[in-house]
Amino acid sequence: MEFDKLTASRRGFLGLAGAGGAALALGGAPAEAAKVRTNARILILGAGAGGAAIANRLSDRLEGAQITVLDGKQEHWYQPGFTLIAAGLRPASYSKSSITGWLPRDITFINEYAAELDPEANRVVTTGGQRIDYDYLIVSTGVVLDWDAIEGFDLSMVGPETGIGAQYASPEHAAKTWAAIDRFTSEGGVGLFGRPETEMKCAGAPVKITFLAEDIANTKGNRDKCEFIYTTPGGALFGVPVIHHRVRQIMDERDITYNYRWKLLSIDAQAKTATFDTPEFIETVEWDFINVIAPQRAPQVIRDSGLSWADRWTDEGWIEVDMQTLRHARYPNVFGIGDINGVPKGKTAASVKWHLPVVEDHLVSEIAGREGTRLFDGYTSCPLITRVGRAMLVEFDYQDNLVPSFPGLIAPLEELWISWLMKEVALKATYNAMLRGRA
Numbered sequence: 001m002e003f004d005k006l007t008a009s010r011r012g013f014l015g016l017a018g019a020g021g022a023a024l025a026l027g028g029a030p031a032e033a034a035k036v037r038t039n040a041r042i043l044i045l046g047a048g049a050g051g052a053a054i055a056n057r058l059s060d061r062l063e064g065a066q067i068t069v070l071d072g073k074q075e076h077w078y079q080p081g082f083t084l085i086a087a088g089l090r091p092a093s094y095s096k097s098s099i100t101g102w103l104p105r106d107i108t109f110i111n112e113y114a115a116e117l118d119p120e121a122n123r124v125v126t127t128g129g130q131r132i133d134y135d136y137l138i139v140s141t142g143v144v145l146d147w148d149a150i151e152g153f154d155l156s157m158v159g160p161e162t163g164i165g166a167q168y169a170s171p172e173h174a175a176k177t178w179a180a181i182d183r184f185t186s187e188g189g190v191g192l193f194g195r196p197e198t199e200m201k202c203a204g205a206p207v208k209i210t211f212l213a214e215d216i217a218n219t220k221g222n223r224d225k226c227e228f229i230y231t232t233p234g235g236a237l238f239g240v241p242v243i244h245h246r247v248r249q250i251m252d253e254r255d256i257t258y259n260y261r262w263k264l265l266s267i268d269a270q271a272k273t274a275t276f277d278t279p280e281f282i283e284t285v286e287w288d289f290i291n292v293i294a295p296q297r298a299p300q301v302i303r304d305s306g307l308s309w310a311d312r313w314t315d316e317g318w319i320e321v322d323m324q325t326l327r328h329a330r331y332p333n334v335f336g337i338g339d340i341n342g343v344p345k346g347k348t349a350a351s352v353k354w355h356l357p358v359v360e361d362h363l364v365s366e367i368a369g370r371e372g373t374r375l376f377d378g379y380t381s382c383p384l385i386t387r388v389g390r391a392m393l394v395e396f397d398y399q400d401n402l403v404p405s406f407p408g409l410i411a412p413l414e415e416l417w418i419s420w421l422m423k424e425v426a427l428k429a430t431y432n433a434m435l436r437g438r439a
């Protein structure tokens with residue numbers, strides 16, 4: 001396979017954004033390729049970033065296919081916006097739109113979740129009891145946030161009165177997180193930030209909100225009243241060593257304490273304490289603000305289906321796809337797109353953008369009687385915000401190589417205004433173009 005050639009020639013998610021609208025329009029590969037006739041039944045689970053985008057791409061590439069999309073939600077959430085909402089830079093409405101507005105007209109949308117999935121029988125049963133038989137299945141359900149895993153915590157607690165944030169839960173919870181951060185950075189005290197022990201979507205987001213809150217306290221002239229503590233259950237602040245070192249350097253410079261191998265077990269909202277499992281002992285810490293991020297897992301219906309890895313991520317249930325073709329290892333008519341994939345990197349919307357042409361290629365090629373050739377190289381990107389107005393545009397692959405979209409122009413590990421603009425302005429336009437199948 002021409003892996004190196006393909007990956008070397010591709011440009012990053014944000015690279016397209018930076019090149020502006022003309023480049024976005026040029027990104028419409030599906031419309032340029034010839035249509036393939038088929039009567040295949042294609043079922044897509046989830047209408048989030050991956051599901052909506054692949055529905056549009058397949059609708060463009062195939063003629064006569066019966067494409068069905070299942071999702072029990074009515075709202076589409078632009079989740080990269082949650083961090084901006086939680087920092088008071090956007091309202092909750094910034095991340096909300098209607099799912100149906102993103103889907104092509106010639107598909108069937110069923111506003112229900114998959115409740116049962118039998119890949120032996122090629123069949124799904126919805127929460128409303130409808131039975132759907134498929135020839136090809138695309139799993140793009142994203143993750144489930146396991147809030148119950150944190151003892152004493154409930155999403156109803158989030159807000160300024162309690163000092164509890166939950167930036168990941170929803171646009172409304174992100175807005176309440178901002179209200180709590182606003183109060184903390186005005187009144188001062190101890191702010192606890194951190195990440196869960198499982199694989200997670202956008203592993204940079206817990207770090208970004210820490211940096212933003214610290215910057216906001218500074219701007220308000222209240223930095224000396226606030227203590228910032230970041231905890232991680234692992235041994236690093238970021239999974240890619242060179243980025244870990246840079247994040248640690250910034251935390252040192254800005255007097256943000258970090259604790260390795262600290263896993264959040266429980267919180268007591270009345271006493272305002274959090275209890276952690278640490279290498280030495282069980283540690284209880286008092287806080288004035290805490291940002292809670294739940295452990296993340298595959299939805300139960302996926303975990304019960306037999307699609308998950310049997311010997312990896314057993315407590316999380318990510319599906320067993322080939323890390324380059326994204327085709328299921330045991331069920332070749334099943335593909336994965338997005339956060340649900342059991343691959344070593346890539347739980348970002350930016351990765352979804354590079355999952356899409358791969359799955360489209362292998363699926364459409366098979367229908368056309370050819371073999372697909374495109375491969376996913378692990379591309380993951382996250383504009384790592386360090387202050388309001390500054391970010392580092394980190395992009396990397398499976399081998400932990402930095403793969404900048406603008407080599408020589410935008411240094412990935414420098415805090416730049418242009419990288420901030422990528423996150424604050426360009427990312428949403430590119431994401432929307434991706435949903436339409438055009439980027």
Ligand SMILES: Cc1cc2nc3c(=O)[nH]c(=O)nc-3n(C[C@H](O)[C@H](O)[C@H](O)COP(=O)(O)OP(=O)(O)OC[C@H]3O[C@@H](n4cnc5c(N)ncnc54)[C@H](O)[C@@H]3O)c2cc1C
Nearest residue numbers: 046048049050079080113114141142202338339348349350
């Ligand atoms: C706080 C935060 C910040 C982020 N920041 C960035 C960033 O800066 N850059 C970036 O690239 N990415 C970022 N991300 C990650 C990005 O949002 C996700 O990686 C991306 O949305 C994954 O797409 P997906 O299609 O896999 O899942 P999603 O977009 O989450 O969509 C999954 C869909 O599946 C549906 N579903 C679930 N279960 C079922 C079922 N049983 N049946 C049918 N449908 C089901 C859900 O209702 C949902 O609509 C961030 C995420 C968060 C939470």
